[in-house]
Amino acid sequence: MSLPDRRSVLRGAAAVFLSGAAARAATREPHPADVMTQPVRDFGPHAPPAFVPDPDILSLDPSFGDLVFKNGNIERVWSGGGWLEGPAWISEGRFLLLSDTVRSAQYRFLPEENLMTTYRKESFNSNGNTVDLQGRILTCEHGLRRVIRWEQDGTCTVLADKxxxxxxxxxxxxxxxxxxxxxxxxxxxxxxxxxxxxPDAPGGRANREGKLRWNIGTEATTQFGSAKRQADHTFRIDPQNGQLESVLTEEQVPGPNGLCLSPDFKTLYVISTAPDPGLTGPGGDRKIRAFDMVNGRPQNGRVFCDMTLDGQHLVPDGMKADVFGNLWCGASGPYGLCGVFCYSPAGKLLGRIRLSHGVSNLTFGGLKRNELYMCAAGSLYRLMLNTQGAGLC
Structure with a gap:
């Protein structure tokens, strides 16, 4: 074959190779699918192999990279709930306890088996859960409007209802x-x-006109629970005598929601969310406030952060602190801004975890407490981190 002929063959082969490469490039995704792509990323068990770093873990400060596990991916470990809330890691049982406020049930997620089971079929619309210093489970109940403690023998003690x-x-x-x-x-x-x-009984703040038939289908809750709402408070229960004390009024924190202590227990963070049913005073302003803890009570309140990103005022809900004092907060907002926001102890936004739904609450779990569990609408998500939770659960 002459030299010109060989050149022609090489040019033809190169053209075929380049056209094939162009075709492959045209069919290949320019970047991994994420919350904002079309179609939206699949977080489920049948999702395609994950990319690292995860495209929905967004670092806004270099220090955020030290908090996340670089080879970790956001995963949806369960879906099918109504509105998930109050996740708490139960160390003794090695499971995650969470509430479904809409379906009035409590669930138990077993990470080692990757299995969700029913913990209590009727929880009276439970919300927040935690454990005390003896490992007993404490639960907030919307339906019966009370705070309870489950004793080691299985009996229930009412800690506060009035x-x-x-x-x-x-x-x-x-x-x-x-x-x-x-x-x-x-x-x-x-x-x-x-x-x-x-709702309230007729005439109550959350049912002023009395048109809502407040006790249909909730006979047990309305029989034993409160019938009419009062002012919003943040309460303290004394560990010695069980006395209930209001430590923050609705003027100090309107619409109080999520609570969290710093790792040294010297700072209390309180979330003010949105106006709630029957509110007569100031509505929630969607900010996180910080208070100094003096003799076990919050004082010297100030705004920690205003939960604003890209000109949008987000809706914070639940939060937890890690061992470095960073605050991890679940929030809702416009599509693409929902998820988890991580703030430094100084109130600087370090990074965020983007999800398709707003996050109601979260906690650190797993044997090493370095797995972040996030409740987003009816789904539970998990992400492995390079930090650990500072709380009891």
Whole structure:
């Protein structure tokens, strides 16, 4: 074959190779699928092999890279709930306890078996869960408008259901202060509705016109629970005598929701979410506030962060601190901004985890407490981190 002929063959082969490469490039995704792509990324068990780094883990500060496991991916471990809330890691049982406020049930997720089971078929629209210093489970119930403790023998102790002669609203989030063993819980009225508890009796703030038939299908809850809402409070239960004390009023924190203590127990964070049913005072302003803990009580309140990103004011809900004092907060908002937001102890946004749904609450679990479990609508997500949770559960 002459030299010109060989050149022609090589040019033809090169053309075929390049056309094939172009075809492969045209069919190959320019970047891995994420929440914002069309079609949207599949987080489920049958999703294609994951990419690293995960495209929905967004670093806004270099320090965020030290907190996430670079080979870790967001995974949806279960779906099929109504509205998941109150995740708490139960160390002794090695399982994650969570509430379904809409379906009035509690679930138990077993990570080693990757299995979700029913923990309590009737939870009276439970929301927040935690454990005390003795490992006993504490639960907030919207339906019965109370805070309870499950004893080691299986009996139930009511810790709070009234304040100054009036019933509570719908206890929401709950934590234990290891510094003194006291219990703190928020009591807005987000659960004073048909979906997550029961409205007020006719004439109450959450049913002023009396048109809502408040006790249909909820005979047990309305028989034993409060009938009318009162002002919002953040409460403290004394560990010695069980006395209930209001430590924050709705003027100090309107619409209180998520609660969290710093790792040294010296700072209390409280989320103000949105206006709740029957509110008469100031509505929730969707900010996170910080308070100094003095003698087990919050003082010197200030705004920690305003939950604003890209000009959008997001809706924070639940939060947890890691061992470095960073605050991990679940939030809802416009599509593409939903998920988890990580703030430094100084209130700087370090990074975020983008999900298709808003995150109601989250916690650290797993044997090493380095797995972040996120409740997003009816689904449970998980992400392995390079940090650990600072709380009891």
């Amino acid at each position: 304040f100054e002669g009036q019933g509570l609203n719908s206890p929401n989030d709950i934590i234990v202060n290891p510094a003194d063993g006291s219990i703190l819980f928020s009591d807005p009225a987000y659960g004073d509705c048909l979906a997550e508890g029961h």
